[in-house]
Amino acid sequence: MSSHGHGGSQSSGGGSTLLGYIGIDTIIEQMRKKTMKTGFDFNIMVVGHSGLGKSTLVNTLFKSQVSRKSAGWARDEKIPKTVDIKSVSHVIEEGGVKMKLTIVDTPGFGDQINNDNCWEPISKHINEQYEKFLKEEVNITRKKRIPDTRVHCCLYFISPTGHSLRQLDVEFMKRLSHSVNIIPVIAKSDTMTVEEKQEFKQRVRKELEMNGIEFYPQKEFDDDMEDKSDNDKIREAMPFAVVGSDKEYQVNGKRVLGRKTAWGIVEVENPNHCEFAQLRDFLIRSHLQDLKEVTHNIHYETYRARRLNENGGLHPICDTQDSNL
């Protein structure tokens, strides 16, 4: 067997220098194998009034037709009278990793004349998922892997007015940033020039700060210096100004996703054109697991603590199916 570096391992028990390599680092490989077998769940909610390109963006993010609109539901259905919550799930696979992706759509949000309290059905849905999980967790015979329907991430679509946030945006984010990870994005940003985009972003960020809205990644949950510096860079760049598309065009001999206009092709994945690639890398390639962890360790725990404290405890489980004796 090979010894690494100076050979042998260090121990704080007055260390031995006897030869060899134990092989502790292989535990990473063991964990990988196991998690790859069990697969992952990821639940993402999209919120914003209709026409902001939510479904298209989600399809672009996951390079598959995963949104509700692609699941065959009528494209021109009427705007519902209250906010609907509609979920659609798919299993997608890449590099041997299987992910059960659930998109929670919220048609009707912000579309009414009077939008008072239109965040309530959304808040209710989020809390219902926490409740479901809690019930499973306190069961006597627990499932090995509790199915996770909790919303891990809420993409909030800001309309690219170029002015500032709307009142509804502020209200929604204020109320929900404490129970779910909110990631604000500026939708359809190809309506703004580079300068307009910068100004708008700054204004939006200032407003978010003024209103005390802690979007993800929240400052208070940075674990260590390394996390903090990574996350600071991301926070500086947020909200990401994105463009979505599921159509491909040929540019410079390569096929790229984009929107074709009379004056040019907007390349979705070109960082000079929009910040989609940054959003995607942040959301999927580096912080996907962290989104789940913050949801589980912080938002869910907050909910759980509140439930355990109120009325001297949880209400009895009504569903006899759950308590198998």
Next chain:
Amino acid sequence: MQEPQQQHQDHGGHEADRENEGQDHPHTPSYLRPPVAGRAQSDSGSEPSLTQSKCVEFDLPSPVSPSRPKSPWSLFDPYDNNEDKEYVGFATLPNQVHRKSVKKGFDFTLMVAGESGLGKSTLVNSLFLTDLYKDRKLLNAEERITQTVEITKHTVDIEEKGVKLKLTIVDTPGFGDAIDNTECWKSVADYIDQQFEQYFRDESGLNRKNIQDNRVHCCLYFISPFGHGLRPLDVEFMKALHEKVNIVPVLAKADTLTPTEVQKKKIKIREEIEQYGIKIYQFPDCDSDEDEEFKQQDLELKESIPFAVIGSNTVVEAKGKRVRGRLYPWGIVEVENSAHCDFVKLRNMLVRTHMQDLKDVTRETHYENYRAQCIQSMTRMVVKERNRNKLTRESGTDFPIPMGPAVSESETEKLIREKDEEDIMQTVPETLINKVKKQFLC
């Protein structure tokens, strides 16, 4: 500014480069799979495509697409080159999952049990290349008489290739050393239960941020090579603990046996284990998609139980190499030579292939069993108290001090009690625990 230039090419009837919108293209990269639920048809977008143009050029240089920042995953990166690949990127998910664990480090609790003098300490030192027992004082026979079975813990931090492991060794000195060894495993069983209980309390509490996990993940049980298979004490110990902890039986000091003797003993011990219904730790079965070599190794592993081991704290020179071993006048026993003993198999199993599984089985099976039993017994307590209150018409709290053993009950009483228990079972365990806590811990 961008200036699209359109090149008009005449292909006659050929429309190879027609820009069709939203359809599958011939070179869909292999990483990309459509969702299992079936790909919905995108609308046939009636916008007339530019039939003649092939490519539209821009003045801005277009970057390698999709562009992405330098991967933090280095050699664990599933996307091993930066070329033009149309992937989403979530295959890095396993890496993300373990990034935090790697930062925090892993922990593992190993218990060693068996009579003194079977080489337990030496084996532990050999396995983890530590000197946990350097300043130990060995007791003589008189001193041992008055000893009860102690439980001692040693913790050591080991780091290898950037991975940190906090290893805890739980030792059971005094086990099997007395003249009368009846129930000498009790303190061991109690210790294991205590760790479960502490975890259960923590897990049911309000603040779950930093729960210490001291549960025992694996117990190496040392069988003496001098007997004819299992002794009564061995059987009783393993039966008392096989539902609380993963037991891995080990044939100690195997250098006192010839290879044939080792084989015979292993077969006999395996038979006896089955005969007495002892549930030792089972290696999980191989997936059908594992390669043949892995399957072969797995089979060999299963047939090596109990592992015939030899340990050594000294380094000797054998065939020009420095190895861990034992020097005899008739030869040198090399600890890490698989022809000499199963040390390497044990170490690989314990550390390199099954460490995670040992922890998982502890968590998912042994701990869950404990938890279920705990909740049931707490429920029984509640029901008893309720009945007692009904009889004495006292308006007490739900949980007065528990009384002595219940009087034997009739059949009807039993049915009533069971129904009561069922009702209470509907209440969330956490409420029960909190009430118990308040009552008994304040």
